[in-house]
Amino acid sequence: MYAIETHKLTKYYGKARGIVDVDLAIEQGEIFGFIGPNGAGKSTTIKTLLNFVYPTSGCATILGMDCVRKSSEIKRIIGYVPPEVEYYDYMTVGELLRYSASFYGLNLNDRAHKLAERFDLPLDQRIDRLSTGNKKKTAILQAVLHRPKVLILDEPTSGLDPLMQQRMFELLLEENSRGATIFLSSHILSEVQKICGRVGIIKEGRIIQIEEIRKLRERQLKRVKVEFGHEVDDQALHEALQTVCGLPGVVRHSASGRGAELLYGGKPGQLLAALSRMEIDNLTVEEPSLEEIFMHYYEEA
Amino acid sequence: MLIFTNELRQGRRALIAWSISVAAYAAFFISFFGKMDMADMIKSIPEGMRTAFDMDVLDLGTVLGFWAMEGHIMTLLGGGIFATLIAAAMLAKEESDRTISFLYSKPLTRAQIVTGKLMAIFANVAIFDFIVHLGLQLGIVYLAKAEYDAGTIWWLALASLLAHISLASLGLAASSAMSKTKNALPLALALPMASFAIEIIAKASERSEWMRYLSPFYYANATDIVHNGSMARENILILIAVSAVGVALTYLMFSRKDLAA
Numbered sequence: 001m002y003a004i005e006t007h008k009l010t011k012y013y014g015k016a017r018g019i020v021d022v023d024l025a026i027e028q029g030e031i032f033g034f035i036g037p038n039g040a041g042k043s044t045t046i047k048t049l050l051n052f053v054y055p056t057s058g059c060a061t062i063l064g065m066d067c068v069r070k071s072s073e074i075k076r077i078i079g080y081v082p083p084e085v086e087y088y089d090y091m092t093v094g095e096l097l098r099y100s101a102s103f104y105g106l107n108l109n110d111r112a113h114k115l116a117e118r119f120d121l122p123l124d125q126r127i128d129r130l131s132t133g134n135k136k137k138t139a140i141l142q143a144v145l146h147r148p149k150v151l152i153l154d155e156p157t158s159g160l161d162p163l164m165q166q167r168m169f170e171l172l173l174e175e176n177s178r179g180a181t182i183f184l185s186s187h188i189l190s191e192v193q194k195i196c197g198r199v200g201i202i203k204e205g206r207i208i209q210i211e212e213i214r215k216l217r218e219r220q221l222k223r224v225k226v227e228f229g230h231e232v233d234d235q236a237l238h239e240a241l242q243t244v245c246g247l248p249g250v251v252r253h254s255a256s257g258r259g260a261e262l263l264y265g266g267k268p269g270q271l272l273a274a275l276s277r278m279e280i281d282n283l284t285v286e287e288p289s290l291e292e293i294f295m296h297y298y299e300e301a
Numbered sequence: 302m303l304i305f306t307n308e309l310r311q312g313r314r315a316l317i318a319w320s321i322s323v324a325a326y327a328a329f330f331i332s333f334f335g336k337m338d339m340a341d342m343i344k345s346i347p348e349g350m351r352t353a354f355d356m357d358v359l360d361l362g363t364v365l366g367f368w369a370m371e372g373h374i375m376t377l378l379g380g381g382i383f384a385t386l387i388a389a390a391m392l393a394k395e396e397s398d399r400t401i402s403f404l405y406s407k408p409l410t411r412a413q414i415v416t417g418k419l420m421a422i423f424a425n426v427a428i429f430d431f432i433v434h435l436g437l438q439l440g441i442v443y444l445a446k447a448e449y450d451a452g453t454i455w456w457l458a459l460a461s462l463l464a465h466i467s468l469a470s471l472g473l474a475a476s477s478a479m480s481k482t483k484n485a486l487p488l489a490l491a492l493p494m495a496s497f498a499i500e501i502i503a504k505a506s507e508r509s510e511w512m513r514y515l516s517p518f519y520y521a522n523a524t525d526i527v528h529n530g531s532m533a534r535e536n537i538l539i540l541i542a543v544s545a546v547g548v549a550l551t552y553l554m555f556s557r558k559d560l561a562a
Contacts, residue, residue, distance in 0.1 A: 013559070082402050084399065104407075
């Protein structure tokens with residue numbers, strides 16, 4: 001049984017596209033990153049999973065329970081962090097956490113206190129006096145308080161400073177080692193790549209790639225920068241740039257001035273053989289960032 | 302149940318302010334009983350107005366006849382505004398404050414959310430009408446110093462409650478069809494105002510008499526109750542039916558509704 005499974009999940013808001021044919025299969029105990037630019041459909045996917053909105057077609061289950069028919073049973077075992085936190089202004093943080101815990105029939109005051117201390121969150125402050133960061137912390141705390149089996153976080157890093165992001169990731173890893181499945185969305189890959197095992201990329205409502213972080217790094221894409229010497233005349237430079245950029249295995253290239261920058265996925269030997277016939281001043285070969293690898297997916301899809 | 306108690310706690314100040322001020326109005330109004338010469342006053346009023354306020358039917362020499370003339374319709378209106386105001390805002394305010402996603406993420410069905418809110422509205426309206434009619438009785442006893450039949454007063458209270466619940470149910474149905482409080486509030490005011498206007502205007506002329514059946518206030522009118530000592534059974538049933546329609550529409554629309562983006 002998967003922690004989260006969707007089959008051709010589709011949501012249109014009237015005629016506006018939300019998500020189209022989203023297929024996901026997330027194992028129990030996974031930490032899954034859901035990556036895409038704004039408006040790609042990350043929140044719509046999450047809102048459909050939680051039955052905030054009804055799917056247009058397709059279906060989704062969480063731990064085998066149908067997201068529409070078993071929604072309130074699902075809520076018992078999940079925790080959710082919204083992208084923009086809006087809670088009852090007239091409550092204090094502590095009151096909100098108590099109100100939240102009461103829906104599960106649990107008394108979690110001790111745990112609430114410990115977590116609040118750890119996140120420097122003042123329990124006696126009113127919600128409407130909280131900074132954006134503290135609102136986010138409140139949201140994270142109310143989501144993990146009842147020890148959910150599946151944690152769904154929509155843009156949890158936004159509004160948190162790096163130190164608090166770090167503490168949140170530690171908390172998520174703890175929850176994960178306890179057995180919780182974690183599904184988090186972000187538009188910034190580098191922020192979540194540290195803790196995710198796999199990531200799915202969504203663009204314009206469709207999943208374009210699901211990959212293990214490890215495999216992404218192993219795809220052997222290299223960033224190659226070459227600069228040609230000044231002794232090369234314009235005619236030869238032009239030809240050389242064309243040759244380099246046209247090599248098989250070059251997935252992305254840009255030329256500027258006397259140099260070229262490539263994202264290269266071909267055989268290293270071929271690249272070296274081609275370069276050895278040219279007058280090169282400078283050559284660097286480096287690991288591309290995951291960001292770049294993803295940009296490559298975006299452009300391809 | 303948690304939503305119910307939370308809503309009651311959150312709405313207690315509004316409830317106290319509304320019910321105390323309308324109860325004070327009732328006591329103030331009734332204190333004029335016996336302090337003016339009714340026969341003279343009535344002669345000076347145009348005939349249309351006289352029928353509009355049932356001065357032709359009511360015995361203005363009794364304290365409840367005096368109250369039924371124009372006191373009752375004002376508390377119906379005041380309570381109607383209060384009831385539709387809280388009802389219309391009850392679901393819509395969560396959506397425009399976006400706090401609804403908090404409730405949606407808790408182990409509750411949509412129906413349970415509606416039930417909690419509905420119970421809170423009914424409890425608020427019931428407390429309101431109780432306090433208002435308590436105020437009225439205190440006014441009769443201590444200010445007007447008149448004899449009266451308490452049973453009739455509680456019939457008036459029940460009639461008000463049913464009229465208010467039917468308005469609140471319609472207001473709630475309307476608010477579950479929209480997601481912004483700013484749209485729900487004008488509607489909340491329009492419902493009782495229109496009911497009031499229809500009830501007053503339609504009574505004044507025979508040609509528009511049929512319009513009265515459109516106003517929930519007609520079914521809760523004081524003249525019949527004071528005249529008969531109780532509320533007609535068909536009026537009770539009609540108000541309950543209107544409430545049931547509003548409540549059913551609310552459950553139906555709210556449980557099929559998408560959270561506003």
